[in-house]
Amino acid sequence: MARFFLLFCAAVFLLNFFALDVHSEVPQYEKLPDQDIRPLAYDIKLLPWMDTKDWLLEGETKIIFSSENGASVLSFHFHHWPPLYFEIVFDDLDHNVTIQSVTFNDTTDQVKVQLGEELQAGGTYEMYVKYEFIMTEEPSGQGIFKREYQEFGETRENTPGWLWATYATTQLMSTYLVAIVIGKFSVLYEPSIVPVFAFALPSRIEEASVAVQSSAFILEYFGNTWLNFSYSFPEMSVVPIESHPFGAMENWGLVQFNPSLFYYLEGRDLIAQEKSVIRVVSHELAHQWFGNLVTMDWWSQLWLNEGAASFYQYFGADAYDPEGKWMDRRAVLGVQPGYYTDAFTTALPISQEVYDGSFEFAQGSIIYRKGCAIHTLLLNILGNAYFEGTTQYFKDYGYENTRNADFLNALQQAADEESLNLPTELSYIMEGYLYRSGVPLVRVTRSYEDLQESVYFRQERFLLDGDDDDGSRYFIPFRYITSGRSEESEIS
Numbered sequence: 182m183a184r185f186f187l188l189f190c191a192a193v194f195l196l197n198f199f200a201l202d203v204h205s206e207v208p209q210y211e212k213l214p215d216q217d218i219r220p221l222a223y224d225i226k227l228l229p230w231m232d233t234k235d236w237l238l239e240g241e242t243k244i245i246f247s248s249e250n251g252a253s254v255l256s257f258h259f260h261h262w263p264p265l266y267f268e269i270v271f272d273d274l275d276h277n278v279t280i281q282s283v284t285f286n287d288t289t290d291q292v293k294v295q296l297g298e299e300l301q302a303g304g305t306y307e308m309y310v311k312y313e314f315i316m317t318e319e320p321s322g323q324g325i326f327k328r329e330y331q332e333f334g335e336t337r338e339n340t341p342g343w344l345w346a347t348y349a350t351t352q353l354m355s356t357y358l359v360a361i362v363i364g365k366f367s368v369l370y371e372p373s374i375v376p377v378f379a380f381a382l383p384s385r386i387e388e389a390s391v392a393v394q395s396s397a398f399i400l401e402y403f404g405n406t407w408l409n410f411s412y413s414f415p416e417m418s419v420v421p422i423e424s425h426p427f428g429a430m431e432n433w434g435l436v437q438f439n440p441s442l443f444y445y446l447e448g449r450d451l452i453a454q455e456k457s458v459i460r461v462v463s464h465e466l467a468h469q470w471f472g473n474l475v476t477m478d479w480w481s482q483l484w485l486n487e488g489a490a491s492f493y494q495y496f497g498a499d500a501y502d503p504e505g506k507w508m509d510r511r512a513v514l515g516v517q518p519g520y521y522t523d524a525f526t527t528a529l530p531i532s533q534e535v536y537d538g539s540f541e542f543a544q545g546s547i548i549y550r551k552g553c554a555i556h557t558l559l560l561n562i563l564g565n566a567y568f569e570g571t572t573q574y575f576k577d578y579g580y581e582n583t584r585n586a587d588f589l590n591a592l593q594q595a596a597d598e599e600s601l602n603l604p605t606e607l608s609y610i611m612e613g614y615l616y617r618s619g620v621p622l623v624r625v626t627r628s629y630e631d632l633q634e635s636v637y638f639r640q641e642r643f644l645l646d647g648d649d650d651d652g653s654r655y656f657i658p659f660r661y662i663t664s665g666r667s668e669e670s671e672i673s
């Protein structure tokens with residue numbers, strides 16, 4: 182039976198960035214100025230008029246924040262400017278803060294609020310931002326939503342017939358991971374340790390079975406095996422969105438897919454389609470840990486999210502679909518295309534130690550495929566300590582932001598605890614891969630001159646658009662065996 186569902190992974194949520202992204206399609210990359218305020222919680226109320234007011238969305242966000250030293254200027258992001266209506270109100274039990282001016286920069290999507298006074302040092306404040314938008318989605322099934330809405334909550338006094346649907350407070354999380362989806366969906370339910378709901382068009386709900394079954398299996402598998410850290414929320418929902426700007430998006434507890442990567446019907450679609458659904462499901466679920474539980478500190482180290490998800494997606498898919506040769510797919514699809522992009526002088530480093538807007542994103546193939554290759558390299562160097570270190574990383578940094586050094590330190594500690602004999606510090610080994618572009622070409626030459634049996638290793642940058650070795654050198658671990666010994670030896 183077709184029903185309307187309001188899916189909202191958070192009504193009140195805490196976050197790390199002081200950014201309000203309303204109806205946002207892409208994350209904001211323009212960093213807010215340093216400011217003396219710390220957001221503590223966001224309380225969002227949305228009232229979507231899907232029937233009587235031409236898809237008007239009324240919204241109100243209460244931001245609870247503290248000021249350590251007494252700020253007089255506040256800045257936050259506001260996407261989708263201008264709204265029909267916009268208002269900022271400070272509401273404090275003891276004192277109403279006066280506002281001198283509010284200015285908006287439509288290049289950076291930043292709102293700057295100049296207060297008429299300094300906030301009290303150490304004080305906690307509430308700021309209400311009220312707004313109205315016309316939603317851009319096509320109207321359909323008008324009126325049904327309101328009926329379903331009445332199943333929840335208490336009556337909204339000034340809106341007869343409306344009831345609030347109230348959702349639980351989330352864990353600490355970043356704003357870009359919050360999502361709300363409203364639509365005319367049917368639902369499939371897959372009972373599991375973490376129950377999974379697949380929402381889909383009523384006419385296509387049977388095509389959601391691979392998505393919901395693989396989601397339930399892989400979510401449990403990740404938590405119990407390689408990542409060894411339980412998923413953070415009591416349930417998971419997956420939903421296809423028409424014209425989704427990305428292939429899929431890992432919003433916490435509400436993963437969204439482009440329909441082309443969500444639906445599969447046996448007998449109609451190619452097997453390749455089923456594999457794509459499984460792989461993308463696995464990728465987005467890996468993000469529930471890498472990206473959602475632990476979030477990169479800034480976009481210049483996006484590979485911390487994407488490289489890991491691109492690596493673990495093959496483990497999840499392999500467990501769910503053992504016939505799929507997923508580890509072979511990892512080599513061909515997950516790693517080698519990254520080598521190709523990295524073989525041109527236009528390739529950019531996968532990450533940078535830059536924490537403002539003055540950085541350039543590496544190519545997607547670098548962030549995803551080279552990221553997958555770097556995790557493969559780390560696993561080959563560290564063995565089981567790689568997984569031990571990753572679990573410790575979640576324990577140490579869960580619900581926090583991290584940088585490259587935090588991840589490498591967690592792995593280094595695990596290596597030390599297992600008394601691994603690394604040739605040098607992991608951070609030094611990985612420096613060339615994380616902060617320089619390019620992939621090394623290694624030539625190995627055996628020499629029998631003067632009966633001195635020698636092997637020479639020589640590395641240079643592998644380039645497809647010229648011969649100019651730019652001098653980049655990489656720390657390359659090797660394993661080898663000789664005819665006289667069956668055990669592997671390591672050099673680097």
Ligand SMILES: [Zn+2]
Nearest residue numbers: 464468487490
């Ligand atoms: Zn991803």
